[in-house]
Amino acid sequence: MGILEDISKTIIDASTTLSQDKFHALKRAICMEDNENAEWVLKQILKNYEVAQDIKFPLCDDTGIPHVIIEIGEDREISGKLINQIHKGIELGLNNLPARPMAVIGNEIQRIEQSEGLFERPGMLRPASILIDNVNDESTYKRDISPDTLNVHFLLEGGGPEIRAKTLRVYHKRSFDNVINTACEWLEESLKMLGCTPSIPSIGIGRTHYEATSLLLKSIAYGNLDNQNEYEQKITQRLNETGIGPMGFGGKTTVLGTYLNIGNQRASGVRIVSIRPSCFVEPRVATLKL
Structure with missing residues (x-):
């Protein structure tokens, strides 16, 4: 199998298969839920996961915008050819899935106004700019990247969470709690309007808007619900206390x-x-190791 086919398969895996830690989190939520309606919703979501994975069908009609993170060790190289192959492989994968046609036709103004309609082929949807990650990255999700590493992570980011997302400055007042409380307040408001709970919210905190969003995307690629630190657990507890619950039905599980x-x-x-x-079909992530 060539690299284009490998990338195509990885895109399909990202769209149709969720990680084991998310299955574990959902099953824990079902066991703990005592709201009858909320428990029913969680079980239907689990069934959706299982059917999608079994028949390789997209987890959601909104098949998402491709985002790519390349994780590279010091002994590996990235060529222009590889970047082109990533773009072509994504196009092939979206067509093979098949993804929902979402790419807008036209020049800059026509694309903004969506006045010329959409391309019929799903693969015309171009990925966002590629992020590069190496051993020098300093963050909570810092990776132990070996010299021979070359991993390509593919994320599919849906529109609903983007509508409810936010990137803005916070006056920290020399207080970690002040920054986190502000982020939680934003999330409490956005989760009320999301509709597709339970969520796995992501938070990135950096020096610039680009950096904060990059940190957020890396957390989606690298995060693990089976290994949550104390701050992640506290945020989860606070957001679950809102009582929004799965699909807004109430209960204990607003976030996983x-x-x-x-x-x-x-x-x-x-x-x-x-x-x-993130909505309940996310994070949609799959990794190709080269």
Whole structure:
């Protein structure tokens, strides 16, 4: 199998298969839930996961925007050819899935106005700019990247969570709690309107809007619901106390867990915070090791 086919298969895996830690988290939530309606919703979500994985069918009609993170060791190289292959492999994967056609036709203005319609082929949906990650990354989700590592992580990011996402400065007042409380307040408001709970919200805290959002995306790629630190657990507990519950039906499970990724900070009165309240079919992530 060539690299284009490998990438195509990985895109399909990302769209149709969820990680074991998320299955574990959902099953724990079902066992703990004492709200009859909420328990029923959680069981239907689990069934959706199992059917999608079994028949390789997208977890959601919104098949998402491809995002790519390349994880590279010091003895490996990235060529322009590889970048082109990633783009072509994504196009092949979206067509083979098949994904929902979402790419807008036209020039800059026509794309904004969506006045010329959509491309029929799903593969015309281009990925976001590629992120590069190496051993020098400093964050909560810092990776132990060996010299021979070359991993390509594919994320499919849906539109609903993007509508409810937010990236803005927070005056930290020399208080970690102040920054986290502000992020939780944003999430509490966004989760009320998300509709597709339970969520796995992601938080990135950095020096710039780009960096904070990059940290958020890395947390989605690297986070693990079976291994949550004390701050992630506290945020999860607080958000579950809102009582929004699965699909807004109430109960104990508004979120299945939290990803919190804190990077470098600058001497300043503000911290840039990015939040994303992922819907219940996310994170949709798969990795190709080269």
